[in-house]
Amino acid sequence: MRNLDPVFNPKSIAVIGASRExxxxxxxxxxxxxxxxxxxxxxxxNPKADEILGMKCYPSVMDVPSKIDSAVVAIxxxxxxxxxxxxxxxxxxxxxxxxxxxxxxxxxxxxxxxEKVAEKYSLNVIGPNCLGVLNxxxxxxxxxxPIYKMGRPKxxxxxxxxxxxxxxxxxxxxxxxxxxxxAKFVSYGNASVVDEADLLEYLADDDQTRxxxxxxxxxxxxxxxxxxxxxxxxxxxxxxxxxxxxxAAAEAARSHTGSLAGSHEVYxxxxxxxxxxxxxxxxxxxxxxxxxxxxVCTGGRIAIITNGGGTGVLAVDAAEETGLKLASFSKQTEQxxxxxxxxxxxxxxxxxxxxxxxxxxxxxxxxxxxxxPNVDIVVVIVLFQTVxxxxxxxxxIVKAQETGKKPIAVISTGGEYTEFHRRIMDSYGIPTYSSPxxxxxxxxxxxxxxxx
Amino acid sequence: MRNLDPVFNPKSIAVIGASRExxxxxxxxxxxxxxxxxxxxxxxxNPKADEILGMKCYPSVMDVPSKIDSAVVAIxxxxxxxxxxxxxxxxxxxxxxxxxxxxxxxxxxxxxxxEKVAEKYSLNVIGPNCLGVLNxxxxxxxxxxPIYKMGRPKxxxxxxxxxxxxxxxxxxxxxxxxxxxxAKFVSYGNASVVDEADLLEYLADDDQTRxxxxxxxxxxxxxxxxxxxxxxxxxxxxxxxxxxxxxAAAEAARSHTGSLAGSHEVYxxxxxxxxxxxxxxxxxxxxxxxxxxxxVCTGGRIAIITNGGGTGVLAVDAAEETGLKLASFSKQTEQxxxxxxxxxxxxxxxxxxxxxxxxxxxxxxxxxxxxxPNVDIVVVIVLFQTVxxxxxxxxxIVKAQETGKKPIAVISTGGEYTEFHRRIMDSYGIPTYSSPxxxxxxxxxxxxxxxx
Numbered sequence: 001m002r003n004l005d006p007v008f009n010p011k012s013i014a015v016i017g018a019s020r021e022x023x024x025x026x027x028x029x030x031x032x033x034x035x036x037x038x039x040x041x042x043x044x045x046n047p048k049a050d051e052i053l054g055m056k057c058y059p060s061v062m063d064v065p066s067k068i069d070s071a072v073v074a075i076x077x078x079x080x081x082x083x084x085x086x087x088x089x090x091x092x093x094x095x096x097x098x099x100x101x102x103x104x105x106x107x108x109x110x111x112x113x114x115e116k117v118a119e120k121y122s123l124n125v126i127g128p129n130c131l132g133v134l135n136x137x138x139x140x141x142x143x144x145x146p147i148y149k150m151g152r153p154k155x156x157x158x159x160x161x162x163x164x165x166x167x168x169x170x171x172x173x174x175x176x177x178x179x180x181x182x183a184k185f186v187s188y189g190n191a192s193v194v195d196e197a198d199l200l201e202y203l204a205d206d207d208q209t210r211x212x213x214x215x216x217x218x219x220x221x222x223x224x225x226x227x228x229x230x231x232x233x234x235x236x237x238x239x240x241x242x243x244x245x246x247x248a249a250a251e252a253a254r255s256h257t258g259s260l261a262g263s264h265e266v267y268x269x270x271x272x273x274x275x276x277x278x279x280x281x282x283x284x285x286x287x288x289x290x291x292x293x294x295x296v297c298t299g300g301r302i303a304i305i306t307n308g309g310g311t312g313v314l315a316v317d318a319a320e321e322t323g324l325k326l327a328s329f330s331k332q333t334e335q336x337x338x339x340x341x342x343x344x345x346x347x348x349x350x351x352x353x354x355x356x357x358x359x360x361x362x363x364x365x366x367x368x369x370x371x372x373p374n375v376d377i378v379v380v381i382v383l384f385q386t387v388x389x390x391x392x393x394x395x396x397i398v399k400a401q402e403t404g405k406k407p408i409a410v411i412s413t414g415g416e417y418t419e420f421h422r423r424i425m426d427s428y429g430i431p432t433y434s435s436p437x438x439x440x441x442x443x444x445x446x447x448x449x450x451x452x
Numbered sequence: 453m454r455n456l457d458p459v460f461n462p463k464s465i466a467v468i469g470a471s472r473e474x475x476x477x478x479x480x481x482x483x484x485x486x487x488x489x490x491x492x493x494x495x496x497x498n499p500k501a502d503e504i505l506g507m508k509c510y511p512s513v514m515d516v517p518s519k520i521d522s523a524v525v526a527i528x529x530x531x532x533x534x535x536x537x538x539x540x541x542x543x544x545x546x547x548x549x550x551x552x553x554x555x556x557x558x559x560x561x562x563x564x565x566x567e568k569v570a571e572k573y574s575l576n577v578i579g580p581n582c583l584g585v586l587n588x589x590x591x592x593x594x595x596x597x598p599i600y601k602m603g604r605p606k607x608x609x610x611x612x613x614x615x616x617x618x619x620x621x622x623x624x625x626x627x628x629x630x631x632x633x634x635a636k637f638v639s640y641g642n643a644s645v646v647d648e649a650d651l652l653e654y655l656a657d658d659d660q661t662r663x664x665x666x667x668x669x670x671x672x673x674x675x676x677x678x679x680x681x682x683x684x685x686x687x688x689x690x691x692x693x694x695x696x697x698x699x700a701a702a703e704a705a706r707s708h709t710g711s712l713a714g715s716h717e718v719y720x721x722x723x724x725x726x727x728x729x730x731x732x733x734x735x736x737x738x739x740x741x742x743x744x745x746x747x748v749c750t751g752g753r754i755a756i757i758t759n760g761g762g763t764g765v766l767a768v769d770a771a772e773e774t775g776l777k778l779a780s781f782s783k784q785t786e787q788x789x790x791x792x793x794x795x796x797x798x799x800x801x802x803x804x805x806x807x808x809x810x811x812x813x814x815x816x817x818x819x820x821x822x823x824x825p826n827v828d829i830v831v832v833i834v835l836f837q838t839v840x841x842x843x844x845x846x847x848x849i850v851k852a853q854e855t856g857k858k859p860i861a862v863i864s865t866g867g868e869y870t871e872f873h874r875r876i877m878d879s880y881g882i883p884t885y886s887s888p889x890x891x892x893x894x895x896x897x898x899x900x901x902x903x904x
Contacts, residue, residue, distance in 0.1 A: 025839075100807075105796035106796060144839070145837050145838070145839070148869060149836060149837045149838075149841075149869050150837040150866070150867070150869075151867045151868065162762075163762070164760065164761060164762025164763070164765075165760075165762075165807065166759070166760025166761065166762050166763055166807060166835050166837075166838070167760065167762040167763060167766070169760075169835065169837040169838070169866075170760075170763070170835060170837065170865035170866050173837055173865075173866040173867040173869075173870065174865065174866065174867060176867050177866075177867030177868055177871070215762065217762065217765060241766075243762060243765040243766050243769060244765050244769065245769045245772075245773070246768065246769050246772035246773065247772070280773075280889065281766070281770070281887050281888065281889035281890075282763075282766065282865055282886075282887045282888070282889075283886065283887045283889070283890070307618070308616065308617075308618025308619065308621075308622075309616060309618065310614075310615070310616025310617075310618050310619040310667065310669065310695060311616070311618055311619060311622070311734075313616075313669060313695040313696050314619070314693075314695050314733070314734065316698065317695060317696065317697045317698055318733070320697075320698030320699070321697070321698065321732075344557035344558060355552075355617065355618060383618050383621065383622060384601060385597050385601050385602040385618075385621040385622065385625055386597070386601075386618070386621070387477075387596070387597070389601075413622035413625075413626065413734055414602070414621075414622050414625040414626065414629070415602070415603045415625040415626060415628050415629030416603065416629055417600060417601050417602075417625075418625065419629075434734075434735060435733050435734045435735045436733065436734070437732065437733035437734075437735070438733075438735070
């Protein structure tokens with residue numbers, strides 16, 4: 001197993017290709033390490049500069065007097081093999097090669113040189129042709145996209161690996177906006193040296209990582225990947241979005257990263273056998289990972305609580321269509337609920353708290369339903385447009401999850417006011433969804449994983 | 453056919469149950485008419501007040517000296533039949549009854565009284581138990597939800613009818629946030645007098661309305677509904693989300709609005725025969741309506757332009773999975789594109805403009821692809837996280853659609869920066885989507901409608 005700690009948790013890092021010009025990638029990366037509050041030492045490397053952003057600049061890593069754990073490389077592709085050799089000589093073991101211009105543009109010869117140097121010096125090379133690495137807990141951020149274009153997520157327990165830099169960037173940005181926390185992120189590009197199987201192995205042992213999510217276009221070492229996955233999914237869920245499923249898409253994928261996509265039927269069967277949860281779209285990938293981040297497994301009997309009858313009906317539709325089972329409330333629960341609700345309301349599942357429900361009614365209903373032994377998971381619909389609802393309901397839901405020890409998923413459809421409150425709940429680890437179908441699809445994957 | 457102009461385009465309106473207390477629904481509605489800039493006369497009706505919000509208040513509509521077109525009723529349900537009788541005597545022909553407490557809570561007798569009064573005076577009654585009516589062009593807004601909780605959309609050409617008030621509120625809020633324009637909105641609740649078939653007939657003749665979208669739990673007069681729909685879908689698309697599809701959901705729907713849901717297979721077959729496009733979720737309903745709002749029909753050959761290879765591959769997957777055909781670029785197009793792109797890039801569909809593409813490259817590529825006679829619809833992927841992209845690309849896309857006379861759909865996945873730019877494009881009538889699958893599903897519905 002490869003030791004990728006120097007890549008994810010370096011104490012010192014060299015930015016090879018650091019630049020004084022604000023437009024350059026090497027400048028953005030250097031600046032991100034400074035602005036992001038990276039706690040280790042940063043060594044800008046550039047033979048044409050003495051100082052960059054107030055830091056002493058070195059012509060080569062060989063000239064840095066101290067030990068260096070890791071390097072980020074953003075230079076012309078032709079110069080990469082030589083620079084990697086220097087990294088090897090210096091004793092660096094983890095290198096992230098951002099630079100493109102290798103097999104993805106047909107330059108297999110140059111990529112082969114990278115592989116040979118890596119082998120010789122036992123270098124763990126991420127990339128080439130990648131977006132970089134992110135570890136919010138260590139404030140390690142080698143991604144060259146400015147923060148106003150791509151937000152940075154808070155510390156959490158979901159780790160993402162993405163072959164594509166573009167897709168990876170979207171995922172980070174989505175997570176940051178939604179308030180969803182991340183353990184590790186890596187865009188691994190051409191996977192020339194370190195591949196998806198290596199990364200899975202590393203994340204399987206990473207205590208911070210509770211859920212592993214992967215965007216794949218192809219798989220380099222199929223057998224290894226499946227063997228590793230099968231072992232991991234017994235204790236950590238793996239969610240995969242596989243691009244290049246159709247014939248035309250496979251062709252597009254091939255020309256994009258040079259990896260052979262393979263028949264999707266073969267992949268699907270293999271994923272299933274390895275216990276991997278497959279997503280069909282970027283949104284699903286994200287939706288599933290939020291739900292599967294719940295720390296313990298539960299049964300699959302769903303209770304639905306709503307303040308909108310119509311949305312409640314849509315949620316039941318979605319539950320049935322995704323193969324979920326609705327819980328039957330216990331007699332005791334029904335009796336308690338009948339006291340709480342207006343006389344014409346039903347004390348059954350789905351539980352309609354009626355359009356004038358406020359935080360207080362939600363609190364009482366949640367308390368009753370969360371304590372029903374027939375209920376495993378509670379899906380709470382909150383329509384923030386209604387008269388009775390204000391921010392207090394967020395507090396009620398967060399507390400219910402903390403004390404109730406059952407997973408809660410929230411459905412809230414709407415505009416600014418709704419999205420604002422969704423974000424808060426997501427940041428407390430309560431997965432929220434904008435529609436019943438999205439929510440139930442994610443819950444069904446959680447139940448499927450737990451039932452294995 | 454019912455003349456619903458007094459409901460949607462009243463020149464004068466009475467608010468029956470207008471109140472001085474800020475928390476009351478009758479207060480919010482009265483205030484919304486004032487704040488929203490309703491151009492006609494507003495008459496607050498309340499026997500216990502002389503003045504409300506600076507306006508003279510009348511004990512009954514009978515006491516108002518001028519003619520009144522329409523009334524909004526928000527009073528105790530028991531008083532509704534009597535008040536409707538007064539409306540009839542006064543010559544009012546369109547009434548929106550917000551008040552609940554009728555068949556939805558088992559009080560069929562009271563609802564029957566409403567029907568009898570309506571019949572006697574030829575009153576077009578919307579509701580009871582509804583959220584109200586919205587016509588942004590006339591600034592007619594009888595919805596009692598405050599604007600900070602539920603945004604109001606701009607004037608546009610999509611009309612929504614929703615049986616459920618809760619779902620209706622979500623739809624308005626989504627539209628407002630996304631910048632999508634609305635022609636008419638009505639939540640019709642128990643559909644006691646005016647039902648879905650009546651509303652469709654009215655919207656079919658409404659010049660402002662280009663797309664009709666309906667959320668249904670059940671249908672009152674099935675045969676009429678289908679007959680009307682079949683006629684309409686020949687010149688205007690109808691998109692329907694039918695709740696209560698499964699057995700449990702049908703039961704929930706029955707207890708919610710008292711309407712019999714019926715087997716979904718029967719509905720599906722009937723919808724198909726009537727040329728109705730069915731959505732399976734709230735998000736789909738919204739996604740489809742944006743795409744079907746394009747003013748003319750086209751063929752179905754899709755071009756994909758992207759600045760992220762991975763997302764391009766996902767878009768091809770999604771296109772294949774939704775039954776769409778990718779266009780083959782003409783020889784001329786390929787030649788022109790080859791001059792534009794880096795030598796290692798492919799000048800084929802999906803067209804990858806490479807991660808460093810800027811607005812200028814998008815402009816040139818769009819110009820070439822939009823003019824290819826083999827292309828009918830252009831799906832543009834813009835990943836706003838990338839280095840080359842800034843707000844100028846929005847301008848480029850808006851202009852390309854205006855001059856190119858082919859529909860453009862945009863896929864942009866991401867956080868704040870992305871969502872900000874998506875909203876601008878949506879407000880220019882360019883439908884945007886957060887994931888490839890969402891976009892292609894909507895495009896496929898457009899192609900399906902056009903191909904009929």
